[in-house]
Amino acid sequence: MTSLTPEAADGPPVPAGGDPNRPVRASGWRATWLLLAFMLVNFADKTVLGLAATPMMHDLGITHAQYGRAAAAFFALFSLAAFGVSALTRRISTTTLLLVLAVLWSVAQLPMLLGAAGFGTLLATRVLLGAAEGPAFPVATHSLYTWFPDRERGLPTAVLSLGSAAGVALAAPLLTAVISGAGWRWAFGAVGLAGLVWAAVWLRAGREGPEPIRGRPSPPGPAATGGDGPVQPVQPTQPELPVRRILLTGTWIACALAAFASYWQTVSALTWGADYLRTVAGLTETQAGLVTMGTGLSSAVVILAFGLLSRRSRRHGGTLTGLARWTGVATMLAGLSGAVFALTDSVPLKIVLAVGPSVLATVPLVFAQTAVARIAPPERRGVVLGATAFVYSLAGVVSPLVVGSLTTGGHLAAGYCDGYLLSAALVGMTGLLTVLVVRPERDAARLGVPAAEGG
Numbered sequence: 087m088t089s090l091t092p093e094a095a096d097g098p099p100v101p102a103g104g105d106p107n108r109p110v111r112a113s114g115w116r117a118t119w120l121l122l123a124f125m126l127v128n129f130a131d132k133t134v135l136g137l138a139a140t141p142m143m144h145d146l147g148i149t150h151a152q153y154g155r156a157a158a159a160f161f162a163l164f165s166l167a168a169f170g171v172s173a174l175t176r177r178i179s180t181t182t183l184l185l186v187l188a189v190l191w192s193v194a195q196l197p198m199l200l201g202a203a204g205f206g207t208l209l210a211t212r213v214l215l216g217a218a219e220g221p222a223f224p225v226a227t228h229s230l231y232t233w234f235p236d237r238e239r240g241l242p243t244a245v246l247s248l249g250s251a252a253g254v255a256l257a258a259p260l261l262t263a264v265i266s267g268a269g270w271r272w273a274f275g276a277v278g279l280a281g282l283v284w285a286a287v288w289l290r291a292g293r294e295g296p297e298p299i300r301g302r303p304s305p306p307g308p309a310a311t312g313g314d315g316p317v318q319p320v321q322p323t324q325p326e327l328p329v330r331r332i333l334l335t336g337t338w339i340a341c342a343l344a345a346f347a348s349y350w351q352t353v354s355a356l357t358w359g360a361d362y363l364r365t366v367a368g369l370t371e372t373q374a375g376l377v378t379m380g381t382g383l384s385s386a387v388v389i390l391a392f393g394l395l396s397r398r399s400r401r402h403g404g405t406l407t408g409l410a411r412w413t414g415v416a417t418m419l420a421g422l423s424g425a426v427f428a429l430t431d432s433v434p435l436k437i438v439l440a441v442g443p444s445v446l447a448t449v450p451l452v453f454a455q456t457a458v459a460r461i462a463p464p465e466r467r468g469v470v471l472g473a474t475a476f477v478y479s480l481a482g483v484v485s486p487l488v489v490g491s492l493t494t495g496g497h498l499a500a501g502y503c504d505g506y507l508l509s510a511a512l513v514g515m516t517g518l519l520t521v522l523v524v525r526p527e528r529d530a531a532r533l534g535v536p537a538a539e540g541g
Contacts, residue, residue, distance in 0.1 A: 136358065146208070162217075191215050354489060460537070
C-alpha cells in the first residue's frame with residue numbers, strides 16, 4: 087500500500103526532525119470525529135422508530151405485526167444499497183457519496199411531520215431511509231481507512247462505531263423529551279433536521295485521506311518519449327484480486343455471520359426494546375428511555391475499550407487473529423447474558439443484564455470491519471465492506487418480522503421471550519465460530535494481500 091505522506095494530506099510543512107506522519111494523523115482524526123457525528127445521526131434515525139413505537143401504534147391504529155412490517159421496510163433496500171453504493175467507491179469519492187446519503191436520509195424523515203401522514207407514508211419513508219442508510223457504515227469505514235494504515239485502524243474504527251451506541255444514548259433522552267413535549271411526529275422531524283446540519287458541515291470540511299482507492303496504473307509498455315526525453319515505463323502490477331476469492335475465505339464468512347448476529351440483536355433492541363420495557367417489564371416511558379440510554383452508554387464504553395485494547399495489542403505485536411479469539415469469547419458471554427435476560431422474571435436483573443454483559447454483542451460488528459479490511463486490497467476494500475454490510479443488514483429485514491410475528495396474537499410476553507432467546511442463540515453460536523475460524527493474517531497471506539505500511 088502506498089505510504090500515507092503529509093504532502094498528500096495537504097498538511098502543513100513538517101519541520102526537520104519532526105514526525106512526517108503527524109499532519110496526516112491530525113487530519114485523519116478530524117475526519118474521524120466528523121464521521122462519528124455522521125454515525126450519531128445515523129443511529130438516531132434508527133432509534134426514533136422504537137422510541138415512538140407505543141404512541142405511534144396507538145395514534146395510527148396499527149398492530150404489532152404491522153409495526154414489525156414498518157420496521158422491516160427500513161431494510162427492504164438496505165442490503166442492496168449497501169452493496170451497490172459501496173461498489174461505486176471505485177469511481178466516486180466517498181466524500182460525495184456520504185454527502186448524498188446524509189441529505190437523502192434526512193429528507194426521508196420530514197414527511198412524517200405532516201398530520202395526514204399515516205401507515206402508508208411511514209412504509210414509504212422507511213424504505214427510502216433504509217436505502218440511504220444502508221451504505222452509510224461501509225462507505226464511512228472505507229473513507230476512514232484512507233487516513234490510517236492497518237495497524238492503526240482499531241481505535242478509529244471503534245470511535246466510528248461509537249455512533250451506534252452513543253447515537254442511541256444521546257437520542258433516547260432527547261427524543262423521549264421531544265415525544266413527550268411535542269409529539270412523536272416531531273421526533274422524526276428533529277432527526278431529519280440534524281442530518282441536514284451534518285450535511286452542511288461535511289460539504290465544507292469533509293474529504294478523503296491520501297491512500298489511493300480508485301484507479302490503477304496503466305499496463306506496462308514501451309518507454310514513451312516526450313519533449314524532455316524518455317519517460318520511464320509504468321512498472322508492472324499484480325492482477326486485481328477477484329472479490330469472490332476474498333468472500334470465500336473463512337475469515338470473511340465467519341465475520342459476516344458474526345456481524346449478522348450482532349446486528350440482529352442491535353436492530354431487535356432498537357425496534358422492540360422500548361415497547362418490551364413498557365408493556366412487559368412495566369416501566370414508564372421515562373424509565374424505558376433511561377434504560378435505553380444506559381444501554382447505549384455502556385455499549386459506547388465497551389466499543390471504546392475494545393478499540394483501545396486493539397490499538398495496544400497491535401502496537402505491541404499482537405495479531406488480528408488473537409483479537410478474534412477475545413472477540414469470540416466476549417460474544418459468547420453476550421449470548422449467555424441474553425438467554426438469562428429472556429428467562430428471568432426479575433426486572434432489576436433484566437436491566438443489569440441489558441446495560442451490562444449483553445452489550446458485548448456489539449463487539450463483533452466493530453471487529454469485523456478491521457478483519458475484513460485486512461484481507462482486501464485498497465481498491466477492493468469498499469466492495470468487500472459493502473458485501474459484509476449486505477449480509478449483516480439482512481438481519482434488519484428478518485428480525486423485526488420474526489419478533490413482530492412472535493408477539494402478535496395475544497402472546498406478547500411469551501413472544502418476546504422467544505425472540506430474545508433466538509437472538510441469544512445466534513450471538514452465542516457465531517461467537518464460537520469466530521474463535522474457531524477467523525484468521526485474518528493467514529487468509530491475507532493466502533490471497534497475497536500485504537499489510538499497509540506501518541501496519
